[in-house]
Amino acid sequence: MDEGETFQEAVLKLVMQIPKGRVTTYGRIANEVKGSVHAARAVGQALAKNPHPGVIPCHRVVRSDGDIGGYSQGIAKKIELLRAEGIEIEGRKVKKINEVLFQFSSVGRG
DNA sequence: GGGTGGGCTTGTA
DNA sequence: TTACAAGCCCACC
Numbered sequence: 058m059d060e061g062e063t064f065q066e067a068v069l070k071l072v073m074q075i076p077k078g079r080v081t082t083y084g085r086i087a088n089e090v091k092g093s094v095h096a097a098r099a100v101g102q103a104l105a106k107n108p109h110p111g112v113i114p115c116h117r118v119v120r121s122d123g124d125i126g127g128y129s130q131g132i133a134k135k136i137e138l139l140r141a142e143g144i145e146i147e148g149r150k151v152k153k154i155n156e157v158l159f160q161f162s163s164v165g166r167g
Numbered sequence: 168g169g170g171t172g173g174g175c176t177t178g179t180a
Numbered sequence: 181t182t183a184c185a186a187g188c189c190c191a192c193c
Contacts (some may be wrong), residue, residue: 064189083176095187097176102189105175107183120176127175135175 064090068088068103075117078143079159080151082121089161094121105129117142123154 061065062070067090075081083097104115116138120126125146128135137144145152 079189087176091188092188095175096189098174098191099176099177102173106190115175118175122177125175129175132175 065103065106068100069107069109069113070114072104072107072113072118074161075114075159078157080139080144080154080157081118081119081159081161083095083126084121085158085161086118094149101127114138117159119151119154122151123152125149132152 068086071086071089072081083100084094086100087094087096090100100118104113104118107113107115116128116135118126125135125139126130132149136149139151140146144157151157
């Protein structure tokens with residue numbers, strides 16, 4: 058991440074890169090920003106307090122287990138947003154999470 | 168300016 | 181499936 062950017066900024070920027078119809082996990086972001094999956098807690102904080110709720114698709118971030126986890130506006134809301142993008146939701150978990158999982162290190166990360 | 172607690176998590180037993 | 185422990189950042193006092 059950029060030195061001039063803070064942890065929160067780095068997290069938000071990564072989430073912004075998530076394309077529609079795709080989702081990622083807190084651990085992935087935490088690994089990209091801090092390199093520690095335990096930082097996922099901090100990632101959630103950054104998303105929960107995202108200063109750009111209209112630019113940061115925090116609803117595209119779910120748990121590593123596929124569970125939606127939580128949402129400041131409400132889990133139900135998060136589910137609707139994901140379904141609106143074409144992502145299937147089973148109860149409180151994302152179906153075929155491995156297929157919609159978006160990887161940051163996929164390309165351009167050399 | 169310093170110390171403590173909470174949160175949209177993760178992994179193991 | 182449930183319960184416990186670890187590490188990280190922000191807000192409050």
